[in-house]
Amino acid sequence: MKKISKKIILFFDKWLITPITKLILFITDFVKNNGREIEKFINKKQTLIVLSLIFAFIVFFLVDQNSDTILNKNAEVLYNQPVIAEYNEEAYVIEGLPTTVDVTLIGRTSDLYLAKQYTSNLSVSVDLRGLTPGSHKVTLNYTQGLKALKTIDYKIDPSTANIVVYEKVSETRELDYDILHKDHLDSKLILDSVDLSRNDVIIKGASYKLEQVASVKALVDIDDISNPKEGTFTLKDIPLIAYDAEGQPVDVEIVPSSIDAQVKITSPSKEVSLQIIPKGELAFGKSIKEFTSSVSNVTIYGEESVINEIDSIPVEIDVTNLSSDKTFNVNITKPSGVRDISSKTVSIKVTLDDVITKEFTNMQITTVNLDSNYNANAVSREDSEVTVIVKGSSEVVNNLDPATIRVTVDLSGYTTPGEYEVDVLVSGDDLKLSYESKTKKVKIRIEAK
Numbered sequence: 117m118k119k120i121s122k123k124i125i126l127f128f129d130k131w132l133i134t135p136i137t138k139l140i141l142f143i144t145d146f147v148k149n150n151g152r153e154i155e156k157f158i159n160k161k162q163t164l165i166v167l168s169l170i171f172a173f174i175v176f177f178l179v180d181q182n183s184d185t186i187l188n189k190n191a192e193v194l195y196n197q198p199v200i201a202e203y204n205e206e207a208y209v210i211e212g213l214p215t216t217v218d219v220t221l222i223g224r225t226s227d228l229y230l231a232k233q234y235t236s237n238l239s240v241s242v243d244l245r246g247l248t249p250g251s252h253k254v255t256l257n258y259t260q261g262l263k264a265l266k267t268i269d270y271k272i273d274p275s276t277a278n279i280v281v282y283e284k285v286s287e288t289r290e291l292d293y294d295i296l297h298k299d300h301l302d303s304k305l306i307l308d309s310v311d312l313s314r315n316d317v318i319i320k321g322a323s324y325k326l327e328q329v330a331s332v333k334a335l336v337d338i339d340d341i342s343n344p345k346e347g348t349f350t351l352k353d354i355p356l357i358a359y360d361a362e363g364q365p366v367d368v369e370i371v372p373s374s375i376d377a378q379v380k381i382t383s384p385s386k387e388v389s390l391q392i393i394p395k396g397e398l399a400f401g402k403s404i405k406e407f408t409s410s411v412s413n414v415t416i417y418g419e420e421s422v423i424n425e426i427d428s429i430p431v432e433i434d435v436t437n438l439s440s441d442k443t444f445n446v447n448i449t450k451p452s453g454v455r456d457i458s459s460k461t462v463s464i465k466v467t468l469d470d471v472i473t474k475e476f477t478n479m480q481i482t483t484v485n486l487d488s489n490y491n492a493n494a495v496s497r498e499d500s501e502v503t504v505i506v507k508g509s510s511e512v513v514n515n516l517d518p519a520t521i522r523v524t525v526d527l528s529g530y531t532t533p534g535e536y537e538v539d540v541l542v543s544g545d546d547l548k549l550s551y552e553s554k555t556k557k558v559k560i561r562i563e564a565k
Contacts, residue, residue, distance in 0.1 A: 192228050194219040199256065203244035205284075209322045210244060212279040217256060223268040231268050240272060249281045282322035286371075289332045291317050291356070293377070296337040301344055303456035304383050304417045310336055311378040319358060321368035329368060330361040334375055341379065349379045384420045387413050390448070391428040392464055393547055396436030398471075404435070404548040405469035405509035414448065415458040422453035429457075433464055441467050469509035476504045476518050481540065481558060485528035492527055495535060495559035502558070504542055508549035520545040523553065525560060535561045 196216040203210060217240050221231050240256050247254075256272050293310055301307065317332055334354045341349050353374040358366045392407045416423050429451060433444045443465045450457050478501050483492045494500035504521055506513055525538045537559050542551040 190223070190225050190228055192221045192232065194221065194232075197240055200239045200241045201244050202241065203247070203281075207284055208244075208247075208249070209282040209284045209325075210279055211282065211322070213242065213254075213277050214274065217275075218273045219258075220271040220273070221268050222271070227267045242277070244279070244281070247281050249283050251278065251280050253278050282324075284320055285323050285326060286318050286320040287326050288316050289319055289329065289358075291315055291332055291334060291375070293334040293336050293354075296335055297339045300338050301381070304385070305344060305346070306382050306384055306417075306419060306455070307338070308380040308382040311380075313376040314372075317356060317375075318371040319368045320371065325366060325368050328360045328366050329358045332356060332358050332370060334377065336377055336379065341381075344381055346381055346383050349381070351377045351379060383417060384423060385415050385417050386423045386426070387415050388426055389413050389428045390462060391430045391547075393430050393432045394435045394466075395432050396434050396438075398435055398468070399437050399439035401471055402439055402468050403471035403508040403512075404466060405511060406467040407548070408465040408467065410463040411448075411459045416451070416454045417456040418454045426451055426454070431462060431464070433466065435466060438466065438468065441465065469511070471507050472510045472513055473505060473507050474513045474516075475554075476506060476521060479504045479518070479521060479523045479553075481523050481525060483527050483560070484524050485526050486562075487527075487531050490531075490533070490562050490564055492530075492560050492562050495561050498555075499558040499560065502540055502553045502555040505552050505554060506544070506549050508546075512546065512548055516544075516546065516549065521551060525558065527560070527562070530562055533563050535559055 195218050197219050198216055199214055201210060201213055219240065221228055223231070240258060242254050242256050244252075244254065253276055255276050256274070258270055258272075291312060291314065293312060295307060295310070298307060312334055319326060319329055319332060334356055336351060336354055338344065340351050354377055355374055356370045356372075358368050358370060360366050390409060390412060392409065394404060398404070414429065416426060416429075429448060431446055431448060433446060443463060445461060445463050447461055448457060448459060480501050481494065481499075486492050502523060504523060506516060506521070521542065521544045524541045524543075526541060527538065530536060537557050540553040540555055540558055542553050544551050
């Protein structure tokens with residue numbers, strides 16, 4: 117060891133220490149012997165300029181190298197990069213895996229520029245093949261293309277994911293439909309029927325998801341029909357949505373994902389009359405002789421089941437204390453269920469006359485609203501018929517058909533056999549007249565059948 121150590125010391129002394137010592141002594145002697153010449157040389161203007169340029173180039177070179185390292189170091193964030201999962205989609209369902217991630221690229225500006233040229237083919241992948249049903253923590257990886265750029269650092273956010281793997285099951289469910297933007301149809305049009313291209317679909321997913329599905333519906337959008345009118349239209353690629361019991365969408369696979377449908381649009385209509393109804397008491401001694409209406413019939417539009425039940429539309433006018441002829445402008449109110457009406461307003465002229473009174477004798481009384489388990493009869497002949505007093509214009513009263521007068525007793529609520537005194541009610545078809553019975557009450561006997 118001593119010999120080896122001695123040789124190492126002699127080696128460094130001969131080739132390092134001795135040459136350096138000689139160089140220092142040479143420089144010292146040179147400066148000592150030529151000090152004046154060196155001082156003169158350094159003080160020359162040309163020498164100072166040359167030395168300044170040399171030092172400037174050295175400083176520039178050092179700064180440029182450091183700034184290139186510092187300033188060109190940058191980061192670029194690529195947002196919402198797609199995540200591609202590799203697994204058997206027919207056999208399994210994956211939950212908890214993000215659909216997109218953010219990728220941060222770190223490196224020199226020039227390298228980042230080159231790296232971004234690859235982003236059109238960039239994808240973040242995760243290999244789930246071989247995973248069994250259950251919970252797993254997986255790592256997200258880059259495509260190999262970007263990894264080829266060794267000067268770039270990459271970071272993924274998030275870089276891992278906690279996922280759950282479920283076995284995929286399937287069920288057949290009945291298909292229904294919902295109508296979107298139905299109110300955008302013209303008020304005269306009715307969506308008569310929707311005929312779907314199939315009646316059922318297959319839903320696929322985790323078993324607990326399929327248990328949440330309460331209905332699967334096709335979303336038939338009226339706005340998809342260009343210029344809707346009467347006729348039959350074919351709608352293509354109608355989307356299907358699965359809903360739970362509360363009407364919230366459930367994320368399951370639906371096969372097929374869309375269907376076609378035939379949509380029939382109709383415009384049911386019916387012409388009905390206006391029934392003018394005067395309200396209130398006329399001035400004393402006055403009666404209504406005639407109604408003259410600018411519109412006597414209107415056309416109503418709506419569901420057939422609704423408009424078929426309507427024969428006339430009531431239009432009320434207030435004649436309280438009216439003592440002379442008058443014209444009323446009245447809005448026509450649409451009956452419930454009617455979508456549109458051909459006329460919205462009507463002008464009604466009321467012509468007055470002096471009032472007269474006429475009696476109609478032996479008007480038979482009929483019962484209404486009697487329970488089907490009972491029979492009702494008048495206690496006496498006097499209780500079976502009455503005299504009706506009619507008041508109105510002489511022209512109207514004298515032309516009145518007695519058959520249009522109805523005398524009734526309302527027996528609704530009478531469900532116990534016995535004798536009862538009930539009110540006599542009188543009405544007539546001609547609303548320009550007033551009707552009343554001389555006898556206000558009659559006795560009726562109710563018996564069980």
